[in-house]
Amino acid sequence: MNAPAYNFAYLDEQTKRMIRRAILKAIAIPGYQVPFASREMPMPYGWGTGGVQVTASILGPDDVLKVIDQGSDDTTNAVSIRKFFAKTAGVRTTTRTGEASIIQTRHRIPETPLTEDQILVFQVPIPEPLRFLEPRETETRRMHALADYGLMHVKLYEDIARHGHIATTYAYPVKVDGRYVMDPSPTPKFDNPKMDDFAALQLFGAGREKRIYAIPPHTNVVSLDFEDHPFEPSRTPKSCALCGADDTYLDEVVTDDKGGRLFVCSDSDYCEERRGAEQAK
């Protein structure tokens, strides 16, 4: 029971190669879910094992890693994953979006636009956009193969008929490169437009469900909608109480038990940079 010696970034090289092959295939077929032999990781399934495996496979010693959860570097699970890579790979970590070469994220796309030199890795719980319409994997794979997405459009239509709105506010389905309907992971639909013509490579890892998919840089990504009910990104129509931004995604903070509310940027780094710039003036 000696302390096992782990490889750089925890995964052994064979496993990394297997995952890189899956990533390459995913990049070659944008939006297609590539099955891969997901490993059991030393953190629980559903807590980012897919994203962690993707990051571990593409991480090099010179990379600078940023990990966010709910847009923030300080959320407990982001802290935990950042520590994992600092420990197993010894790479430099940062909270600055601009400084990172790889950003692993859960539930948000940073407000600061990324560049071609960066990679955004998403943690994905349920990669299958059709899962809640058709639970059988055997069926959904067939539907993707035939580009048979009628069921999804019926669902969106029924939402409008029943509620007057498409009642999907996060994990809002997109069509990638005119072919595959894809789950953007549970990012709020506010972030959907950012994915279109995005400069950085977007990689999606679903560990428990054993799937990897990707959007190459500058790929056409369209949120599903109807001509008479166009897609609209939504955010709380308020300004950030800290930096004053009125165009960012906001977290709602309950300040008392009398209905007191405060709204602040969900992207903590973006918010801090704006405040820093304000102070510098």
Next chain:
Amino acid sequence: MYVAVKGGERAIDNAHRLLEQKRRGDPAVPELTLEQISEQLALACDRVMAEGSLYDRELAALAVKQARGDLVEAIFLVRAYRTTLPRFGASEPIDTGAMEIRRRISAAFKDLPGGQVLGPTFDYTHRLLDTTLGESPSPRLRGEGRERSERGEGDSPHSRAPGDPPSPGAFGADLSAQAGRGESSAMPRVTDILGNDGLIEPCPPGEADAPVGDLTRAPLTFPAARDLRLQNLARGDEGFLLALGYSTQRGYGRTHPFAGEIRLGEVEVEFMAEEVGFAVPLGAITVTECQMINQFHGSSTEPPQFTRGYGLAFGHCERKVMAMALVDRALRADDLGEERKGPAQNEEFVLSHSDNVQATGFVEHLKLPHYVDFQSELVLIRRMRAEIAAAGETQREAAE
């Protein structure tokens, strides 16, 4: 003024320090040793080995200790370690027919070659709390311990290196002296006895050279081959399989089962070493096997005959392998031309949800912050409520 929540890192470190304290409990109470866990909580270790799919009692005991007795957590610890181990290859198939039997019962025949061997079982015990066990050390067990050490069995069972399989009679194996049989003579499997008369479907012939599927190395696809299905069930959560097996008995995909045979004991594991050209014994492992015999009315191509459900797992875990055998049989509905009526017959449903490490991870991930998504739901629900309120206002005005 609200200040963005900081200090997650320190909170995590402190939480883990507190956990370590809680794990140890009152320092005035002696700390558990791995030997104590392995010997006295043997069935907990067996479950961790079976569902952790790693045959190593010492690591299982360590995991039980580290997990504070939370077996799913212990299984997770073992799995996360197992996944880092290199694979040398697949062993030769174990021969449970040649098992060193500690327990063997059949509910299908009153007597049979080899006899019924009760072995160490809770069956027929009266579930009355035994307060003498609360005394320390238990007066009844003191005598036995002396006897044991006189036979030389108590000698340092932990001298083996981790990873080595235990030898029977050493780490955790107490041979079935109390069952009334010392040496196990020939004990043909009940299903083989039935098979000689052609009354039960033949066991599907295994292809010796066919590659063995491994769902930890390749993603599971459907329909799954039987090797992968059995691997999935053998690793599957005991409680989940128990409930599914139970559901088949209550009519959700009934299979009319008889416990053809349950056997527990040690089997040799051999590995074909290419360099030497023959199978090299690696050691012995304890397994429990259950063969269910199920009714089948026959079809246009098959005469009426009994069918099989199979369960096998590391260690002593009868409940698990019986449930596994019921579910295995239920999942053969399509093969046998039966209508799929119950959840236990739905392959994708069963195999996708049987793994407790996956299940606990995903259920418990709901503890992670979801406030970004929750916020987007709040925006929508507020907007929809405002629209309904506005519509109500318009209607009232129109009525006035």
